[in-house]
Amino acid sequence: MSVNTLDATSEGKNIKRRRRVLVAKLGLDGHDRGAKVVARALRDAGFEVIYLGVHQAPEDVVEAAIEEDVGVVGVSILSGSHMELVSDLLKLMREKGLNVPVVVGGIIPPDDAKELKKMGVFEVLGPGTPLRKVVEVYEKALEVNN
Amino acid sequence: MTDLEKIRERMKEWSKEVLEPVLKKFPERKAKFLTEEGFEVRRVYTPLDTEGVGWEYLEKLGFPGDYPFTRGVYPTMYRGRPWTIRQYAGFGSAEDTNARYRYLLSIGQTGLSMAFDLPTQLGLDPDHKLAWYEVGKVGVSMPSVKEMDLVFNGIPMDKVSTSMTINATAIEVLSMYVAVAESRGIDKSILRGTVQNDILKEYIARNNYIYPPQPSMRYATDLIIYAAQNMPKWNSISISGYHFEEAGATPAMEIAFTLADAIEYVKYVLERGVMDVDKFAPRLSFFFAARTNLFEQVAKFRAARRMWAKIMKERFGAKSRRSMMLRFHTQTAGVLLTAQQPLVNLIRTTIQALAAVLGGTQSLHVNSYDEALSLPTEESVKLSVRVQQVLLYESGVIDTVDPLGGAYYIEWLTDQIEEKAWKIIDEIEKLGGMVRAIEVGYPQREIAKAAYEWQLKVEKGEIPFIGINMFVEEEEPKIKVLKVDPEVRERVVSRLRKLREERDPIKVRDALDKVRRVAEGEGNLFPPILEAVKVKATLGEISGVLRDVWGEWRAPEVY
DSSP: OOOOHHHHHHTOHHHHHHTEEEEEEEBSOOOOHHHHHHHHHHHHTTOEEEEEEEEEOHHHHHHHHHHHTOSEEEEEEOSSOHHHHHHHHHHHHHHTTOOOOEEEEESOOHHHHHHHHHHTOSEEEOTTOOHHHHHHHHHHHHHHHO | OOHHHHHHHHHHHHIIIIIHHHHHHSOOSOSOOBOTTOOBOOSOOOHHHHHHTTOOIIIIIOOTTSTTOTTOSSSSHHHHSOOEEOOEEOOSSHHHHHHHHHHHHHTTOOSEEEOBOHHHHTTOOTTSTTTGGGTTSSSBOOSSHHHHHHHTTTOOTTTSEEEEOOOTTHHHHHHHHHHHHHHTTOOGGGOEEEEOOOOHHIIIIIOOOOSOHHHHHHHHHHHHHHHHHHOTTEEOEEEEOHHHHHHTOOHHHHHHHHHHHHHHHHHHHHHTTSSOHHHHGGGEEEEEEEOSOHHHHHHHHHHHHHHHHHIIIIISOOOSHHHHOOOEEEEEOGGGOOSSSTTHHHHHHHHHHHHHHHTTOSEEEOOOTTTTTSSOOHHHHHHHHHHHHIIIIISOTTSSSSTTTTOHHHHHHHHHHHHHHHHHHHHHHHHTSHHHHHHTTHHHHHHHHHHHHHHHHHHHTSSOOBTTTBSOOOSOOOOOOOOOOTHHHHHHHHHHHHHHHHSOHHHHHHHHHHHHHHHHSSSOSHHHHHHHHHTTOOHHHHHHHHHHHHOOOOOOOOO
């Protein structure tokens, strides 16, 4: 695991993009404690975090991800609507040619987590995941992407 | 030598003769023992500790049912009437929810608590583009009076008390309840229940707001005033600390932010100049979380009660005892549920529920052990009800009022939390009150910071968490989870379309125009919204009018 922002910024845009990630609350769910804690942990680990906040539609997330040129898209859903929301998010990303790993966090039953990964989600992080694991997953996602 | 001096003398001797030899041989496990709030816990508490903080029985504790209500709001507490067993429930369609309510009542639940889906909470009809994903997921879909009628099919609305977790669309949803009751010949004046109607905590922590803070405060106070005039048995607001705790607040923050919100609501109602404080304050109610850290939680509830009594009496000049009583609902802390080894959650929630009961709660929801994975199943929710029944019928903790009252440690903790909470309230007052504090992001920032610090402590193992940082097991939990039927959406939407076709469009248009005129002016919004609901205007239509007049709130994102 390499966590080194100084090197990242000195090596120009390509690397900079690699360390830039998006965190959003996808759908209407307002439970943002997890998303905020993750955003802060990623920031403290040297990522540049674009935090979109609550009430984001799949369209909002894709638009922001393209505009901000992020290397990973992280979405958090605790309302039980993860299957359809994430499915639409992935579909829209494909349509727009946005090929970056998607990390899903929230209240996700184990069977749904497996299904989401089959659909192409990079990783699903449930309650109780240690922050170092979260950081590791985002690091790995960036590696895959580059 | 006074008694206290004798105790002090004897303590010195004990320390030298008894304690020190033991400490030499068996040092304590930690250099410092801290509560969740961060108070350093002493080895043992004696009368010296309570004397040290100026403890005086009549001033600080008194008797239950009497000022300052530290020991409880009623003189007989659970000896007279048990707390209400009230599990928060609702999902899918009106039919699914009706079946769950009947089930809960059949296993001994004594009050209902309605959960609404996110579109309902955010004023969107289920056929709205953004609503589509969320219909029936975290609660029942409630776009019209028709759905409310189906939810209460066969449930006696004149007998049961119903709590509704609804805020930004509280008037619309309560109007549906009133309309259904009236259609069954039940007058609204006899309805019993609670509507959450606490918009301020939505901006701080829960995020289900629609309009900007100022018009939202007018909306909330309209409901409080209308209920005080027309629904004397209805709690017109449930001022909530639960969501602060869930978002990361410490116990002192939880009660301080809640009481600061409460102060703001009282100020706003009084500013309308239509009623005396003792007319509406008796129907203000509260909602807190219960965590596993037992004694500190009990102290938190006791401190909150004492502080509210003082605020109402001294600051707002309330005369009625009922205005000074902090009556509250408790829910066990959802954030302390683990997806890992989920059955362990049953043990946690039992301790949390005990904290609520020892703290004098008026009603209680115990989370189900599977809720870190999904909505609860019938089996898991039954165990939540049984936890409450074991406490109520088997444990004997209810036989006397405030059984922990007078314990040196509890009284010391109660004083500590109270002192810290007053300091936080002072900070908010300095900022100009809670609405202003929210606009500058103060409580949001404090909570986000506390959440992050808590997480770091868990990761370092400073906060023990079974299954997370100790006694970790690798295998995945295999438990049955509840899935909401995707057919629900079609059912709800087709019923809504039928309703739109069958109603009288002229009446709907006129009713919505009336809502608009009142929203633009200064009258009370409840009567025109109730009228609109009765002529079958939908939640999304009414809320849409208010959106149009007031605009929407975009929150500053703080993390």
